[in-house]
Every structure is written in structure tokens, then in C-alpha cells.
Amino acid sequence: MRTxxxxxxxxxxxxxxxxxxxxQTIIDQTPDYGIVKMxxxxxxxxxxxxxxxxxxxxxxxxxxSCRLPAVVITGHHVVLRNIMIQQCRRAExxxxxxxxxxHIIEYVQIVAAKRGIQLNQASRTSIAHCLIRGTRQDNGIxxxxxxxxxxxxxxxxQVKDGxxxxxxxxxxxxxxxxxxxxxxxxxxxxxxxxxxxxxxEHNLAGAMIMGTKRTVIEHxxxxxxxxxxxxxxxxxxxxxKTSVKKNVIAxxxxxxxxxxxxxxxLIGNYFxxxxxxxxxxxxxxxxxxxxxxxxxxxxxxAIRCFNNTIIHNYWDTSLKLDQTGRxxxxxxxxxxxxxxxxxxxxxxxxxxxxxxxxxxxxxxxRSPDDEVMIDHAPRMNALKIEQTHRxxxxxxxxxxxxxxxxxGSISLLIMGRKRG
Amino acid sequence: MRKIWIFSIxxxxxxxxxxxxxxxxxxxxxxxxxxxxxxxxxxxxxSFATELVLKNGKTLKFDDIGCMYAxxxxxxxxxxxxxxxxxxxxxxxxxxxxxxxxxDKNIHTPMAYNVISFQDEKAAKRFxxxxxxxxxxxxxxxxxxxxxxxxxxxxxxxxxxxxxKKEMNKHDNHMGN
Numbered sequence: 001m002r003t004x005x006x007x008x009x010x011x012x013x014x015x016x017x018x019x020x021x022x023x024q025t026i027i028d029q030t031p032d033y034g035i036v037k038m039x040x041x042x043x044x045x046x047x048x049x050x051x052x053x054x055x056x057x058x059x060x061x062x063x064x065s066c067r068l069p070a071v072v073i074t075g076h077h078v079v080l081r082n083i084m085i086q087q088c089r090r091a092e093x094x095x096x097x098x099x100x101x102x103h104i105i106e107y108v109q110i111v112a113a114k115r116g117i118q119l120n121q122a123s124r125t126s127i128a129h130c131l132i133r134g135t136r137q138d139n140g141i142x143x144x145x146x147x148x149x150x151x152x153x154x155x156x157x158q159v160k161d162g163x164x165x166x167x168x169x170x171x172x173x174x175x176x177x178x179x180x181x182x183x184x185x186x187x188x189x190x191x192x193x194x195x196x197x198x199x200x201e202h203n204l205a206g207a208m209i210m211g212t213k214r215t216v217i218e219h220x221x222x223x224x225x226x227x228x229x230x231x232x233x234x235x236x237x238x239x240x241k242t243s244v245k246k247n248v249i250a251x252x253x254x255x256x257x258x259x260x261x262x263x264x265x266l267i268g269n270y271f272x273x274x275x276x277x278x279x280x281x282x283x284x285x286x287x288x289x290x291x292x293x294x295x296x297x298x299x300x301x302a303i304r305c306f307n308n309t310i311i312h313n314y315w316d317t318s319l320k321l322d323q324t325g326r327x328x329x330x331x332x333x334x335x336x337x338x339x340x341x342x343x344x345x346x347x348x349x350x351x352x353x354x355x356x357x358x359x360x361x362x363x364x365x366r367s368p369d370d371e372v373m374i375d376h377a378p379r380m381n382a383l384k385i386e387q388t389h390r391x392x393x394x395x396x397x398x399x400x401x402x403x404x405x406x407x408g409s410i411s412l413l414i415m416g417r418k419r420g
Numbered sequence: 421m422r423k424i425w426i427f428s429i430x431x432x433x434x435x436x437x438x439x440x441x442x443x444x445x446x447x448x449x450x451x452x453x454x455x456x457x458x459x460x461x462x463x464x465x466x467s468f469a470t471e472l473v474l475k476n477g478k479t480l481k482f483d484d485i486g487c488m489y490a491x492x493x494x495x496x497x498x499x500x501x502x503x504x505x506x507x508x509x510x511x512x513x514x515x516x517x518x519x520x521x522x523x524d525k526n527i528h529t530p531m532a533y534n535v536i537s538f539q540d541e542k543a544a545k546r547f548x549x550x551x552x553x554x555x556x557x558x559x560x561x562x563x564x565x566x567x568x569x570x571x572x573x574x575x576x577x578x579x580x581x582x583x584x585k586k587e588m589n590k591h592d593n594h595m596g597n
Contacts, residue, residue, distance in 0.1 A: 182462065189532065189568070204462065211568070228462075230455045237459055257460065 023047060027055065033077070046070060052077035062086055069097040076102045084109040094118035094142070098125060105130065114138045116159065119146040126150045134159035136181070143168040151176060161186040162200065165193065173198060183208045184222070187215065195220060206233040206252065213240045223250040233274065236261045244269060246385060255296070258283050270385045271296055279340060280305045280373065289313065292382035297354070300335035302373040303344065314379040328377040335373035338362040444473035444502040446513040449481065458487035459531055467511045467536070468529050475499035486533020486566050505537035508547070512539060517558045520544040524553030532568045535561070
């Protein structure tokens with residue numbers, strides 16, 4: 001049937017000055033699986049795509065709508081491509097509303113006053129290469145009761161939550177870039193999600209995973225999420241059987257914060273220059289291995305955590321002694337809960353962070369071993385991590401800066417001596 | 421002269437004691453800095469926000485009434501002075517024991533505990549007439565199960581979908597996130 005549709009191939013190229021009403025009429029007249037091409041121009045119209053067809057912009061096509069969604073997609077096999085959607089400030093609904101299944105939305109730019117894209121009972125839909133800019137009032141891409149969708153290669157900025165997923169299972173979120181928003185990726189009560197190779201930076205939190213099961217979080221970069229005193233790279237709350245592997249978690253206030261997290265696999269991640277690398281609270285049966293903690297002010301803290309396995313991580317600040325020559329230290333690393341326990345009740349005590357008196361107290365009031373996360377065999381060297389996203393302050397930058405400063409200092413010295 | 425001194429000291433003591441027994445007051449929500457003391461999400465300055473003032477003067481903030489009760493159930497040894505909730509319509513602060521509550525799976529709150537609070541019992545009943553739900557008193561709320569049943573939420577959403585686009589927008593407005 002689909003092939004038959006393609007045989008009945010219709011192409012409409014609309015003139016620039018076409019009356020808005022005609023677009024909807026032409027869409028309605030187009031047979032199933034036909035293509036409607038829109039010429040460059042601005043169209044003040046709210047479109048409804050309710051049957052399988054392709055709506056494609058040729059050149060710079062802008063659809064503007066205020067009260068209603070600019071485009072509503074229902075049914076199945078709708079393709080929306082190369083379109084720009086603009087919402088005015090008094091918009092009341094999402095710019096693009098999608099229900100149904102097997103749709104493709106690609107190369108769509110949205111300037112949203114409210115929500116960018118709303119997926120509501122949508123499945124097997126792909127959203128790719130889209131750019132969404134908001135006003136921080138609502139979410140960029142919002143999934144409700146929508147499963148098996150793929151959201152990839154999108155750029156989302158200045159929204160509330162970049163990608164918000166609730167009650168939506170088996171979705172894939174891949175290689176998106178989300179910045180300057182509240183939470184980059186926010187998941188609630190959704191299972192079996194795949195979150196891979198995303199870059200989430202300069203948000204309140206890189207990703208918030210809450211009330212989930214079997215989420216896979218791999219090869220992402222959560223960095224510079226430090227706008228807020230409570231900012232985190234990744235937050236796991238009530239998250240079960242989560243796999244967090246090979247992510248770069250850099251320059252956040254707290255790298256990973258986990259509470260009520262069970263059976264989490266935290267393996268091969270790179271914790272770089274966070275104020276606190278990871279914090280664990282009321283969590284058990286988790287496996288934390290082969291992670292590298294480099295340049296964090298405080299590597300790890302844990303309270304009320306039991307039956308966790310923590311092994312073969314690299315802690316750059318810990319004392320190390322390799323007795324066997326196998327690359328693992330004989331001196332265990334303890335993630336002492338003292339400071340976290342203290343600041344949980346009275347956050348103001350954070351002022352005493354790393355204060356000499358606090359360190360003495362921590363040694364005096366040593367916590368029992370069964371309440372402490374202990375790495376019995378830390379690594380001697382950090383593992384190399386495949387970097388999906390370049391870190392903003394890589395060693396090259398540091399070297400370049402050092403060189404500039406050395407040259408500058410020498411020049412000033414020479415100039416000063418000449419004057420003398 | 422001595423009597424005046426004694427009288428002054430007594431007055432000061434009385435003033436201080438009256439100060440000590442002053443009722444706790446709710447603190448304004450600061451969206452940029454406040455996070456929920458249970459779920460760690462940002463606390464929105466909306467009708468879902470709640471506060472709990474401890475006897476030691478510390479104020480805890482929550483993004484959902486359910487989060488506040490989750491904290492209370494986990495910290496039974498803590499001495500609580502006052503619990504504050506907000507009126508669903510006006511967002512005015514009110515003491516939790518003076519409020520009337522409505523529970524329904526169809527009501528969306530930030531952490532899906534589905535309970536909202538009203539200053540006026542009549543307003544709560546009006547809400548139930550229009551939207552459905554169960555009326556709860558403060559005492560009944562103490563025995564509420566606080567379950568977040570996402571399957572039920574899904575069913576309700578399906579119902580909502582049947583009502584069309586208008587209802588979809590309503591969901592957006594009701595969401596605390």
C-alpha cells in the first residue's frame with residue numbers, strides 16, 4: 001500500500017505569496033505518501049498533518065502560529081522536514097504536537113515561547129537534527145506516554161528541561177546537545193531508556209533520572225552544570241538497575257548524586273574537576289568500578305549506604321602503594337560519610353569544607369567500616385576514556401595559556417629593565 | 421527606682437518569652453536556590469510547594485505535599501513546629517492543619533503524589549464537582565498511603581486524550597514540572 005502511495009507521487013511547490021489556507025487545502029488533497037513542498041516564505045497558519053505524507057520546506061520556510069500549535073501531526077508515517085516554526089510570546093500550547101506512530105521530524109528549527117515539541121501517545125517517531133530555542137518557560141522536547149521513539153542529534157537551549165520524559169518507556173536519546181536550561185535530560189517514571197553520547201552543559205543539572213528502571217546512560221558528557229548551589233552532573237533518585245558507563249562528568253558542583261539507588265552499575269566514568277565527585281545516600285547493592293577521579297575537590301561521600309561494591313577506581317588524591325606490580329594499590333580508599341552527614345542536617349557547615357579542624361574531627365570520629373564505601377584495591381593509574389565531546393579546558397589549552405603568560409611576563413620584564 | 425528596674429526586666433523577659441512562643445511563618449520560595457529536601461528537584465514558586473518548620477527553627481521546602489509527608493515519615497524523631505501548604509487557586513500559604521485536601525489520580529503534581537490543598541472547604545468541594553476526586557481532612561491525610569501509581573496515571577491520561585486538545589493543554593498547566 002505504501003509503495004502504491006509512492007507511485008502516486010505528488011509534488012506541489014507552493015508560490016511564495018500563496019494564501020495560508022491553501023497549504024492546508026493542498027495537504028488535504030495530497031494522496032497518502034505524497035510530498036508537499038513549500039517554497040521559501042513566511043506562512044501564518046496552523047497546519048494539521050493527519051495522514052501519511054511528507055511536508056518539506058524548500059529554502060527558508062517559516063510557519064508562524066500564536067494560539068494553536070503551528071503544526072499538529074497525527075496518524076502515522078508523517079515526515080516533517082526543513083521547516084522553521086516560530087511562536088509568538090502569547091502562545092498557549094506547544095509549537096509542534098505529535099501523536100500517532102512512525103513519524104519523522106528532521107531539520108526543524110523551533111523558536112518556542114512555550115513547549116517546543118510535545119509527543120503525546122506517540123511511538124516509533126524519530127526527531128533528528130532539530131534546533132529548539134525557548135524562553136526557559138517550558139520544556140524543549142516533552143514525551144508523555146510515548147514509547148520507542150528516537151531523539152538524536154538535536155540542539156536544545158534556553159528551555160526549562162531540554163528533554164523531559166515521563167511515563168514513556170524504551171526511548172532512545174542520542175547525541176543531543178542541551179545547554180543553558182534547567183535540567184538537560186529529565187526522566188520520570190520511565191523504564192528501559194537509552195541515553196547515549198549526549199552533551200549537557202551549563203544547566204542546573206546535566207541529567208535527572210527519577211523513578212526509573214533499567215536506564216542505560218553511556219558515553220555522555222555532563223559538564224559545567226554548576227549554576228546552582230545544588231547543581232549536579234547526573235542525579236539518580238529512586239533509580240533501579242541503572243547502567244552508568246564511560247561518561248565524562250566534569251566541572252559540576254556535584255558529579256553524580258544518587259539517592260535510593262539500587263543495583264546501579266557505575267563503571268568506567270571519568271570524574272574530572274567537580275567540587276564533589278560523587279555523593280551516595282541511602283543506596284545499596286550498587287557496583288562502582290574502574291572510574292577515574294581526577295582533580296575533584298572531594299572525590300566521594302556516602303551515607304546510609306550498605307552492601308555496595310566499590311573496587312578498582314582511580315583516586316588521584318589517595319595514598320597508593322603497589323605491592324604486587326599488578327597496577328592496584330594495597331592501601332584502601334575510604335569515602336568517609338562524616339562531612340556529608342554533617343552538612344545534610346546543617347548545610348551552613350559547608351563553609352568548613354576542607355577546614356583543618358574538620359579533617360581532625362573526621363579522623364577522630366571515624367565511621368564504622370560497614371557504613372563506609374571502601375575501595376579495597378584502588379587503581380594506580382587512571383583508565384583512558386574515549387572522549388565523545390572535547391573538554392573545554394583540555395591540556396592543550398592549558399599549555400597555550402601558560403605559553404602566553406610566560407611570553408607576556410618576559411616581555412614586561414625586558415620592557416621594565418630597558419626603562420630602568 | 422528599683423521597682424522600675426524590676427518591672428523593666430520582667431517586661432523584657434515577658435517580651436522575649438512571647439517572642440519564643442511566636443508561631444512559625446512560611447518563608448518565600450526562592451526558585452533559584454531552593455531544592456526539595458526529599459526528591460532534590462527545584463522547588464517551583466507555585467501552589468504545589470510546601471514547607472515544614474522544625475522546632476529548632478529550621479525550614480525545609482518541598483515541591484510536593486507527598487514529598488513533605490515522605491520526609492515526615494522518614495524522620496519520625498524530628499520535632500515539627502508547623503507544616504505549611506498553599507491554596508491551589510491563590511497559592512496563599514496556610515497551615516497544613518487548617519487546609520482541606522483533594523486527592524485524585526487525575527491531578528498532576530510535580531512528584532505525582534496527586535494531592536492538592538485548599539484554604540476553603542467549599543472551593544475543594546467545587547473542584548471535586550468539576551474534576552472528580554476525594555476530599556481529605558488533615559487528619560485523614562496522616563493515614564494516606566502516598567502511593568504513586570503510574571499505571572493509574574497512564575489510564576487517566578488515556579481518558580484525558582479522549583477529551584481532545586483542550587485537555588492536553590490542561591495537563592500542561594497542571595504539571596508542576
